[in-house]
Amino acid sequence: MPEERLLARRLELLGLHTVEGIRVTDNRSVMVSLSPRGVLRIHRGYARAPDRILKAVVRFVAPRTPRALRRAAEHEILSFRPEDHAIGPARRRRSGDRAQPGDVERIERLAQLFAEHNGRHFGGSLPALPFRLSGRMRTRLGQLCIRHETGEPYEITLSRGHIDRHGWAEASHTLLHEMIHLWQHQSGHAVDHGPTFRRKAEELGIAGSARRTVRARASRDRAARID
Numbered sequence: 001m002p003e004e005r006l007l008a009r010r011l012e013l014l015g016l017h018t019v020e021g022i023r024v025t026d027n028r029s030v031m032v033s034l035s036p037r038g039v040l041r042i043h044r045g046y047a048r049a050p051d052r053i054l055k056a057v058v059r060f061v062a063p064r065t066p067r068a069l070r071r072a073a074e075h076e077i078l079s080f081r082p083e084d085h086a087i088g089p090a091r092r093r094r095s096g097d098r099a100q101p102g103d104v105e106r107i108e109r110l111a112q113l114f115a116e117h118n119g120r121h122f123g124g125s126l127p128a129l130p131f132r133l134s135g136r137m138r139t140r141l142g143q144l145c146i147r148h149e150t151g152e153p154y155e156i157t158l159s160r161g162h163i164d165r166h167g168w169a170e171a172s173h174t175l176l177h178e179m180i181h182l183w184q185h186q187s188g189h190a191v192d193h194g195p196t197f198r199r200k201a202e203e204l205g206i207a208g209s210a211r212r213t214v215r216a217r218a219s220r221d222r223a224a225r226i227d
């Protein structure tokens with residue numbers, strides 16, 4: 001994998017010594033992430049990024065980088081559009097759905113909430129799925145994405161605007177809703193808003209319907225749909 005070698009070489013020259021390994025990805029919602037085992041996952045297009053962008057990657061993953069500098073580094077990283085530099089057929093994401101500053105923290109928080117809900121309400125039985133933040137969901141708050149071909153869930157999408165406008169308590173509620181769908185799938189139930197959904201939602205103390213009212217900070221209530 002030449003891009004992986006190229007990236008490893010360039011990052012090392014720019015001062016990256018703290019990671020266990022590098023994997024290139026084609027995932028456009030998380031451009032750069034560090035696994036708990038210290039493996040850096042980075043979009044392959046960064047192999048062609050200017051040095052200043054890769055220096056920001058080095059700052060971003062360095063364990064001692066202060067929070068403010070880490071955020072600045074994230075801005076810098078996201079100013080580069082790797083999909084414009086990736087080789088091969090680029091399935092370009094439409095504008096409005098690009099990774100945004102703060103997404104790393106939003107996704108870390110979602111993963112943390114997922115683990116908490118999973119332990120508290122599902123006996124830890126649900127498989128961890130990747131998260132994606134969408135800037136294009138207008139009427140929906142969240143969605144459990146299921147592959148048409150196999151019927152397998154592969155991703156949980158949350159509206160970024162929902163998190164930012166309604167706050168983490170509401171986003172946590174939406175996440176739990178999607179986790180009930182995941183539980184339905186895992187237990188062989190239909191993934192829907194029927195009686196099994198309503199019973200489980202009642203048990204967990206959340207809204208048992210596809211719609212609920214959310215209150216935007218400093219604005220009036222609005223009915224919103226969750227899939």
Ligand SMILES: [Zn+2]
Pocket residue numbers: 177181192193210226227
């Ligand atoms: Zn639903």
